Amino acid sequence: MKSRGFKADFAHFLIESGEHLLSVLWPAADARRAASLEIIARTAYTAEESACHYLETIGLDQHGAIRKTLELARRQDSNEQTHEDIFARDLGGLSLWIDRFVARHVAVIVYWLFAVVTLFDHELASLLGEAVEAEAVKTYQRMLLEQPEDWLHQPATPIASAYWKEEGNMWAARGDQEPKILRDVIEAIARDELDHVAANSHKALAF
Numbered sequence: 585m586k587s588r589g590f591k592a593d594f595a596h597f598l599i600e601s602g603e604h605l606l607s608v609l610w611p612a613a614d615a616r617r618a619a620s621l622e623i624i625a626r627t628a629y630t631a632e633e634s635a636c637h638y639l640e641t642i643g644l645d646q647h648g649a650i651r652k653t654l655e656l657a658r659r660q661d662s663n664e665q666t667h668e669d670i671f672a673r674d675l676g677g678l679s680l681w682i683d684r685f686v687a688r689h690v691a692v693i694v695y696w697l698f699a700v701v702t703l704f705d706h707e708l709a710s711l712l713g714e715a716v717e718a719e720a721v722k723t724y725q726r727m728l729l730e731q732p733e734d735w736l737h738q739p740a741t742p743i744a745s746a747y748w749k750e751e752g753n754m755w756a757a758r759g760d761q762e763p764k765i766l767r768d769v770i771e772a773i774a775r776d777e778l779d780h781v782a783a784n785s786h787k788a789l790a791f
């Protein structure tokens with residue numbers, strides 16, 4: 585967590601507790617865990633976008649901070665979608681019925697939770713989001729250490745390579761090299777998650 589204070593600690597405690605529960609089903613830092621957690625993380629941004637749009641629509645965006653937050657959440661959402669597609673579609677992380685069932689049901693709960701919390705306390709919603717991203721960083725750091733070398737050395741997946749060719753992709757914008765193998769892709773994703781930690785910490789102070 586980049587943010588400090590009681591509220592940030594409380595948010596981190598809540599997310600860490602939820603993450604411990606989900607680790608019963610997804611203990612290994614593999615494609616199953618990543619695909620499932622990416623669905624959940626992405627849903628939090630979709631909820632934030634919906635709630636910010638609502639707040640803007642009812643005329644509460646006096647200084648443009650809500651619109652800026654909405655646009656940032658939109659960019660984060662599409663970046664998370666790329667992560668989800670790499671692990672779920674390219675690497676088969678959602679091939680088990682139980683993973684799809686749990687991930688999708690948790691995502692629906694997370695959607696409503698983040699939508700309601702954003703409406704009433706956007707700072708807390710952002711801190712919760714920051715805590716989710718701090719856990720994501722740990723997952724990808726573990727993945728780089730714990731997954732077999734032959735898996736990490738497979739070629740960069742089709743969706744990762746296609747993302748690299750997209751105009752304005754976050755990896756090139758940050759100055760990353762083109763990913764050649766899966767290890768490069770996961771390192772880029774870990775850097776995305778670190779960027780999300782910083783962005784959510786910043787958003788917590790937005791309005």
Ligand SMILES: [Fe+2]
Nearest residue numbers: 622664667720
């Ligand atoms: Fe992600």
Ligand SMILES: [Fe+2]
Nearest residue numbers: 717720777780
């Ligand atoms: Fe993220």
